[in-house]
Amino acid sequence: MSFRAKVYDMxxxxxxxxxxxxxxxxxxxxxxxxxxxxxxxxxxLRPVDGVNGVAEDPKGRAVxxxxxxxxxxxxxxxxxxxxxxxxxxxxxxxxxxxxxxxxNMEHFRWAPTVEELKG
DNA sequence: TCCATGACTCCGC
DNA sequence: CGCGGAGCCATGG
Numbered sequence: 001m002s003f004r005a006k007v008y009d010m011x012x013x014x015x016x017x018x019x020x021x022x023x024x025x026x027x028x029x030x031x032x033x034x035x036x037x038x039x040x041x042x043x044x045l046r047p048v049d050g051v052n053g054v055a056e057d058p059k060g061r062a063v064x065x066x067x068x069x070x071x072x073x074x075x076x077x078x079x080x081x082x083x084x085x086x087x088x089x090x091x092x093x094x095x096x097x098x099x100x101x102x103x104n105m106e107h108f109r110w111a112p113t114v115e116e117l118k119g
Numbered sequence: 120t121c122c123a124t125g126a127c128t129c130c131g132c
Numbered sequence: 133c134g135c136g137g138a139g140c141c142a143t144g145g
Contacts (some may be wrong), residue, residue: 039126076126
């Protein structure tokens with residue numbers, strides 16, 4: 001199983017209302033230093049519905065990419081005029097609270113349980 | 120096989 | 133705090 005496939009599977013497990021850092025996903029996928037590659041994996045998703053932010057992986061399964069943020073709580077693609085605001089909107093609809101342009105990672109960070117990791 | 124590309128991070132200033 | 137630079141490493145050509 002490729003690194004990207006692991007990333008997609010892991011991101012799919014993040015429940016609505018919770019977020020995770022790129023680095024966190026990298027660790028959970030077995031490559032602690034590959035945070036950047038996690039972002040690259042999400043960038044490779046195929047956009048399906050631009051308005052609702054739906055994107056799928058190569059297998060056609062939807063991936064909640066909006067739940068992955070920088071460790072600082074900032075939206076990684078903030079510079080993107082479309083995806084930046086979209087990501088924040090999607091997260092706020094799930095109950096994530098933004099203070100200025102960042103979230104409180106301490107409060108919203110998600111970590112899988114042992115059971116969830118068995119997958 | 121080598122090389123460029125990056126939705127990242129850590130560190131120093 | 134913010135900024136720039138260096139390190140990181142999975143992919144694809």
